[in-house]
Amino acid sequence: MSANGLAPLSQAHSEDLIPWVIEARDEIAGGDQSPIAVSRPGPLFRVSVAPEGRAMPPYSVGDLLEWHGETGERREFSIASVPGGRALDLIVRRVELPVGGMGAASWALTADNAPHRINARIRAYPNYHEAAGHGPLLAVAAGSGWGGVRAHILRAMQQGRPVWLIYGERGPSDDLSLFTEMRRWQAEGGIKRLDLALSRSADQQAPKYAQDVVARNAASIADFLGEGGTITICGATAMGDGVHGALEAALPAGWIETARASERWRSATFLKAARVSLPLRRRTRPRKTPTGEEQDTDRGF
């Protein structure tokens, strides 16, 4: 088992590797505009992929799509949709490198000049499967962590459970098309409460990060969750740690331990990828990682 709880790739599983077609790709939030020293988080895309010429393989809420590059590299992406559809949604952050380059999977999934075809397989991620119980759902995410909590929210809305979404994204503006869907679900009553944290908002009083929203709303969150509520968290480790700390302060002693033990707590948080120096060259096709080795799966969102 690797650091993030994913089972190592086995020979048996590699039989599940199949071709997928990228059917749609929409930019839903802009990226960091600061100069690229080594790499920077670029725009966020919603990417829709469907198995080529065959039925959708089975999967569960919380599972991953594992992209495979031509030279053996692999990257995981949270499946942002619920089972039952003909295609899968992914929320993909493009990683931008100097001189127009991109990370390997970023290029394959988001670049205009990439083929609309990828090799990938569904990978079970049991630690992040649907939470047990029927209580209200508190979903907390930032950035491409939206991909992780989105499937949990869709499932909770199908079940008629109250949902409170706390979501943080970089940027000063709250008019991103990413937010359109969240606001529509709120207007339709699927999401009971929506709090957005914009890290570069000009409003000095506004919370900047998802964990700030949790800390400011401690009493309301405890009321909302009651004894049997469920929690799903997805994003970078720093956000996850901050949210965990704020929830510990907000909830009665032992609440989180009990929720974990009864599978009402689902968290998928990951270390930011290490920034390493890269040669300055334009990416025209997928390649290996900068070190020429396959990297482990503990990478950033």
Ligand SMILES: Cc1cc2nc3c(=O)[nH]c(=O)nc-3n(C[C@H](O)[C@H](O)[C@H](O)COP(=O)(O)OP(=O)(O)OC[C@H]3O[C@@H](n4cnc5c(N)ncnc54)[C@H](O)[C@@H]3O)c2cc1C
């Ligand atoms: C379980 C799991 C689920 C994941 N789910 C998602 C998801 O739903 N959506 C999503 O977008 N990603 C997700 N990721 C991250 C994803 O797997 C890739 O790591 C990411 O897309 C970058 O891969 P790449 O091939 O484009 O870049 P690489 O070729 O791996 O990296 C190129 C360079 O960019 C740097 N870099 C990597 N990430 C970042 C970053 N975020 N910001 C700046 N520089 C960076 C690297 O250090 C390297 O120098 C998930 C990771 C895990 C472990």
